[in-house]
Amino acid sequence: MAAAAAAPTRAEVMSLFRSLLRTARQFSDYNIREYTRRRATDAFRENRALGDGADAAAAFADGKKQLEVAKRQAVVYALYAPKAKSIMEMKVQ
Amino acid sequence: MALSRRLLPLLLRRVAPSISPARPLSTAAVTADAEDEEAVTIKGVRISGRPLYMDMQATTPVDPRVLDAMLPFYLSRYGNPHSRTHLYGWESDGAVEEARARVAALVGADPREIFFTSGATECNNIAVKGVMRFYRDRRRHVITTQTEHKCVLDSCRYLQQEGFEITYLPVRPDGLVDVAQLADSIRPDTGLVSVMAVNNEIGVVQPLEEIGRICREKGVPFHTDAAQALGKIPIDVNQMGIGLMSLSAHKIYGPKGVGALYLRRRPRIRVEPQMSGGGQERGIRSGTVPTPLVVGFGAACEIAAKEMDYDHRRATVLQQRLLDGIRGQVDDVVINGSMEHRYPGNLNLSFAYVEGESLLMGLKEVAVSSGSACTSASLEPSYVLRALGVEEDMAHTSIRFGIGRFTTEEEVDRAIELTVHQVKKLRDMSPLYEMAKAGINLKSIQWAQH
Numbered sequence: 342m343a344a345a346a347a348a349p350t351r352a353e354v355m356s357l358f359r360s361l362l363r364t365a366r367q368f369s370d371y372n373i374r375e376y377t378r379r380r381a382t383d384a385f386r387e388n389r390a391l392g393d394g395a396d397a398a399a400a401f402a403d404g405k406k407q408l409e410v411a412k413r414q415a416v417v418y419a420l421y422a423p424k425a426k427s428i429m430e431m432k433v434q
Numbered sequence: 435m436a437l438s439r440r441l442l443p444l445l446l447r448r449v450a451p452s453i454s455p456a457r458p459l460s461t462a463a464v465t466a467d468a469e470d471e472e473a474v475t476i477k478g479v480r481i482s483g484r485p486l487y488m489d490m491q492a493t494t495p496v497d498p499r500v501l502d503a504m505l506p507f508y509l510s511r512y513g514n515p516h517s518r519t520h521l522y523g524w525e526s527d528g529a530v531e532e533a534r535a536r537v538a539a540l541v542g543a544d545p546r547e548i549f550f551t552s553g554a555t556e557c558n559n560i561a562v563k564g565v566m567r568f569y570r571d572r573r574r575h576v577i578t579t580q581t582e583h584k585c586v587l588d589s590c591r592y593l594q595q596e597g598f599e600i601t602y603l604p605v606r607p608d609g610l611v612d613v614a615q616l617a618d619s620i621r622p623d624t625g626l627v628s629v630m631a632v633n634n635e636i637g638v639v640q641p642l643e644e645i646g647r648i649c650r651e652k653g654v655p656f657h658t659d660a661a662q663a664l665g666k667i668p669i670d671v672n673q674m675g676i677g678l679m680s681l682s683a684h685k686i687y688g689p690k691g692v693g694a695l696y697l698r699r700r701p702r703i704r705v706e707p708q709m710s711g712g713g714q715e716r717g718i719r720s721g722t723v724p725t726p727l728v729v730g731f732g733a734a735c736e737i738a739a740k741e742m743d744y745d746h747r748r749a750t751v752l753q754q755r756l757l758d759g760i761r762g763q764v765d766d767v768v769i770n771g772s773m774e775h776r777y778p779g780n781l782n783l784s785f786a787y788v789e790g791e792s793l794l795m796g797l798k799e800v801a802v803s804s805g806s807a808c809t810s811a812s813l814e815p816s817y818v819l820r821a822l823g824v825e826e827d828m829a830h831t832s833i834r835f836g837i838g839r840f841t842t843e844e845e846v847d848r849a850i851e852l853t854v855h856q857v858k859k860l861r862d863m864s865p866l867y868e869m870a871k872a873g874i875n876l877k878s879i880q881w882a883q884h
Binding site: 372375383410 | 486495498501505841844845848
């Protein structure tokens, strides 16, 4: 953990953000997909003011951990996805 | 099926290049064939897709972060946490203790005061019956409220049969208990005061701190059923003077089948255990602690602590959106329970001149309930709403909307649209609504006697 203490560059942050959004799209479940996208967006927006101190490094490390969880769980959700979609994903008749 | 067999490996390759199963991984894929691609048919009801879920007081979906924490303990780390002679036991024990610390941290308790159980119902049973049985020689009286969960009320009934006396306090029309009346009801032989933190049906938050202070002054243990409150409103067992507390995992995006009882150490409150056995959980609850479930509970608590503000803000916005959306389009909608002292993830509404069952049946695409899931099979109106003094016809038309971590704006909008459509349709058919609109007071009508 101590190795990750250096503050991330702007490019690293943007890359993490894009990876999170990409992984969010892979969730087969409507609610989880929307939540992951929304939560990531809000967290990056909130943490914009952190600058380049230790707080930024901690937030970045946490984000990376969240990305790993999301990647694993996107697979699990895909394995057991119900065939019927949520009515939220269907066109209104 | 042929299509999906081709699609599944494709999908998996895209998500995780390392996994590509040669054959279906489980029998689940086979049994799911009964569903066709576009519609779900269950219990004779055909629905075009999976309904949007707004029954968060009944249970919540498992958070993917929780499942991620649990899975290792369903795979290689299967040890019994009480095994003291090998690594399997030690690693499970370590995970259980870590989870215990996380649950304790969320409520400001010491980990040694947390006892894992099967859920809040078991906790309520241990708390209510256990305390009274332990102190039965001196304490013969219990105080509770009329709006408690069934398991508290039923435990009280059971004690009554054993000769204990119970006071069921009424609540005010807003659902809150009268603290002065509670203080007056305490007798020298009162052994327990049990008041739930957040009501499961109407979401009303009771004044825990005041009740805790009164109980502390009078030296009576205070038990609170916090299944609906944990992770949603801040709880501090010391600040609120709580002596015993019931907690549940599946109301906070954790797994079903696990809960925890908080039992104060200083001053010590003792209970008679319900379960005889191996003496796990310091003898309070014998039986092997289910490591994966407990780990999931711990993870859910840790996430809840981090996300409480964020989730609360969102629930507040969505609750307001739902209420404004419905009230803007239909009149005679009544909110059940206090709006001021309420957890925003709960909105319990009654629609006048509408028959409740018809409304619920018409709302097949929204998973909601008229009240508690435990009593959703009965046609009787909710006893909680009756305790508030809600008229029988209004209690019959209640709908409880639950908003959670994963609820979206679009779902709320769809729920508004479907509810408004259904209420208007039913009212158009209703002679009562027509008469009420014509200015006739329905209460003054002399219905013909048969």
